[in-house]
Amino acid sequence: MKTMDELELVTLDDAAAAVHKTAHNIRDYIQRGRIAKYDAQGNRVSRAPNGGLRVSLVELRAFMARMAQGNAQHHRAGFHLELGFYDVPEWQRTKHVHRLHPYLGKFIPQLVEWFLARYFKAGDVILDPFMGSGTTLVQGNELKMATIGLDISEFNCRIARVKTRKYDLEHARREILETERCVMGFSQQLARGADAEVQALAASLVAECHSEYLKTWFAPRALYEMLYYRRLIPQHEYQDLLRVVLSRAVRSSRLIPHYDLATPKAPLPVGQEYWCRKHARMCRPIEECAVKIHAYSEDTARRLEQFDQLRSDEPVTIIQGDSRTVNLRGELESTPLAGRAIDGIFTSPPYVGQIDYHDQHIYAYELFGIARNDPLEIGPKRRGKSRQAQADYVADISSVFRNMLPALRADAKIFVVANDRFNLYPEIARRSGLQIVEEFHRAVTKRTEQGNDPYQETIFMMVKQCP
Numbered sequence: 001m002k003t004m005d006e007l008e009l010v011t012l013d014d015a016a017a018a019v020h021k022t023a024h025n026i027r028d029y030i031q032r033g034r035i036a037k038y039d040a041q042g043n044r045v046s047r048a049p050n051g052g053l054r055v056s057l058v059e060l061r062a063f064m065a066r067m068a069q070g071n072a073q074h075h076r077a078g079f080h081l082e083l084g085f086y087d088v089p090e091w092q093r094t095k096h097v098h099r100l101h102p103y104l105g106k107f108i109p110q111l112v113e114w115f116l117a118r119y120f121k122a123g124d125v126i127l128d129p130f131m132g133s134g135t136t137l138v139q140g141n142e143l144k145m146a147t148i149g150l151d152i153s154e155f156n157c158r159i160a161r162v163k164t165r166k167y168d169l170e171h172a173r174r175e176i177l178e179t180e181r182c183v184m185g186f187s188q189q190l191a192r193g194a195d196a197e198v199q200a201l202a203a204s205l206v207a208e209c210h211s212e213y214l215k216t217w218f219a220p221r222a223l224y225e226m227l228y229y230r231r232l233i234p235q236h237e238y239q240d241l242l243r244v245v246l247s248r249a250v251r252s253s254r255l256i257p258h259y260d261l262a263t264p265k266a267p268l269p270v271g272q273e274y275w276c277r278k279h280a281r282m283c284r285p286i287e288e289c290a291v292k293i294h295a296y297s298e299d300t301a302r303r304l305e306q307f308d309q310l311r312s313d314e315p316v317t318i319i320q321g322d323s324r325t326v327n328l329r330g331e332l333e334s335t336p337l338a339g340r341a342i343d344g345i346f347t348s349p350p351y352v353g354q355i356d357y358h359d360q361h362i363y364a365y366e367l368f369g370i371a372r373n374d375p376l377e378i379g380p381k382r383r384g385k386s387r388q389a390q391a392d393y394v395a396d397i398s399s400v401f402r403n404m405l406p407a408l409r410a411d412a413k414i415f416v417v418a419n420d421r422f423n424l425y426p427e428i429a430r431r432s433g434l435q436i437v438e439e440f441h442r443a444v445t446k447r448t449e450q451g452n453d454p455y456q457e458t459i460f461m462m463v464k465q466c467p
Contacts, residue, residue, distance in 0.1 A: 008057035035059045083442035096306040097163040103133035112139040124343035129323040134160030144312040157320040162244045164316040173301040175236045180297040187290035211366040217267045219287035222253045226289045247364040249292035255285040324399040341409040348417035353385035401432035414462040434462040
């Protein structure tokens, strides 16, 4: 058995500083069994008292060395070493407004930044016809480029508008924190018990809720708190900003295991204990929403302020619609980009059979009564990955690019991020009137950076075919 000196036991903060990571990264390594937990006396433990958790720098450095070796294997496998972004910590991958709301399937901002900075210049117009939560728009704006985003999902458009809107920061912070204080006060009243006035208020809130989903997936107290917050939103100017804060809190407040936020299968009974893979202990599902509202309110205000220090005055245009059929030039006529040709595209279309994009935010659609466009999704998970699904996908993606091409300059560069495991993009390019001129292959390391078997993406660089 190694001694304490041989283990080099340190706190999480000291460990993070020693290997240029964050304390959050170190916790992830612990939770996934990559390094062990110790107490201050050097005993290996499953749980340590507050302030008593230690990790071994020897174990941590060995794990980091294994990761570095894996990264070298990725490079030997033909992956572009720079595009793995192996050394970018989690807090930079989710910097400022990129973490205002979770979104399955988004690429990291550093990937967008790498290509935009090398192939475009300030003042260019960049289009993303599969906008998602707006990563390309945010990074293009940082680089002083005008940006256009298209998406079939109204909720995605709301997230992107909230991220890219120019705010009166003092007023936005005041609205966020005032709403939080009101909800926290209401939550405290609920906790104190059977006050007739509070009971009447709670009953009136539930009477406004016509969603069986919300009544099923949330504990009663969490439901009261989120509905109370929703009732306060119309009193404020930045209403969509408040909806995004609430939606983020609601997502985290469902009656589900803590480790299964992305794709939960069914709600748990209120109070039921379960073994939590994330925390390595017995846990219970969350029964309050106010706790999450409190956690995300100050965080949101801070992230808006961070982005405001970096953003440019270039216009950001967001269009909700079907990229296969939308009249892009017509939509731009009343914007600052009217009559301007588009210099390039940077986008990541849906992957075949991977994600049902509306379902991932079902709680928001139910809470805010937003109309859904599920039938218009391209390549959704519910249609699978059959040959027919692949053929439909090729036809749909090609249709999008054919519809976008008339608005692009003749020498426009088109970058498409795809996990092309079925080798569909050569045919998509042909049908779209595009030519693939270069391919960049990257390893998509998981957030916690463990494992030597990376998910692979290809970034296709395309141009218009010569007449």
